Amino acid sequence: MKSILSVTVNGRRREDAIPDNLLLIDYLRDGLGLTGTKQGCDGGECGACTVLVDDEPRLACSTLALQVQGRRVETIEGLAGDGDLTPLQRAFQDKLGTECGFCTPGMILAAEALLRRNPHPGREEIKQALSGNLCRCAGHAQIVAAVETAAESRKNETAMEGAR
């Protein structure tokens, strides 16, 4: 059984005929080649497949592709659209928030969702927002530091804009 999915992925509108039982993660990875979305576990326990749906973090492994009908999906490939890393991605690089890298796309998108909702989160809020994303290298301290740095740089940018 197939149905038509109309969706915006990383800013581009698409229409695809897809099977009813297709998971969002398989649509993104196998259908669109967006393999930045990782599959870590098979049960929504690790957060590696986190993507943004209308700015909210969502586990692509436990969402049907047809459930994002008419909505806006963003994957890690969509963040640095013009090739430059975003401040958040740069912070992950600078603060060594990436070890093996497998959890990184999910971590960055979960953090991105937090920063869109709350541009200046405290350490506790960051830990809360990332508590569903597991890093098997146990690099959580650096990851939290990276998000703090990104939030800090956003704050400085806002302050500079205010001063101008």
Add this chain to the structure above:
Amino acid sequence: MNALPDFRLHRPATLDEAVRLKAQIEHPACVAGGSDILVNLRRGLAKPGDLIDLSGLRDLDAIERIGDELWIGALTTLARLTRDGAVAAAYPALAEAAATVAGPTHRAAATLGGNLCQDTRCVYYNQSEWWRDGNAYCLKHCGEKCHVVAKSDRCYATYHGDLAPVLMALGASAIVARAGGLRRLPVENLFREDGAHYLTLAPDEILAAIALPPLNGRAAYVKGRVRESVDFPLTGIAAALKREGDVIAALRVAITGMNSAPLMVDVSKLIGKPWNDETATLLSNALRSRATALATTLAGPKYRRRAMQGLARRLMDQVWAHG
């Protein structure tokens, strides 16, 4: 590659349409947030020919005051429950319990109705197809034997929802939609102590909303688990207390993570008495006789039983002090 079994997806736009579909389809299954059923389908724990996606029913995600009750639509996400002003003001225990469910990404998708109706769990059930095949399956799915209670003719999988005990302690009602209209029942009557048939909803019924009466007193929920995020409760206790001076005027206690259903605990012996060591022992005994922790989780039953009693004491100390 398709990880899920073949099914036809229905996306009704209204509750009427959803109820009609559910009545027409043989063995229908429903999905909303997907964090429970899609994981199970992926593991081959069910093969529904039709799946009804309830997430498009916009009329089911309202939070509104009706008379002196607060009605919360079944499609309200747990994330919204944790930050909704009306919920936080009147039933902080519910908002706090919602915040303990899984991780933030699950809560953004998971719904109140889905949390209540979530499947029961067991170490012999929540496993891959290969694992279960190698173990001759189990009574809950495809097998003929319960590996937890070998001579049992019923499944002992455990109910691990966090919100049900809180709603039960608060005296909430479930509003259920069916072809003829709505029916209303106490939340505890949604459940049956049978791991394989743990819901009392008829095949053509859909949980539409929860109605909360005004809270006269103070309520709280405590959850025991391995990690402070993502994990299901190994035990969970909710209490709603009305304190008058130095006596317990009214008390409702419910537990989760122990039996195949969330259960009310008979605390009538505590009424009219102060909260002290004596009543704490009475509560502890009442909990022990009500709960049947079995080897359905990786943590042992003895640990879960003791954790339940210890956490219940801590919970009551807290509501008593603030009551």
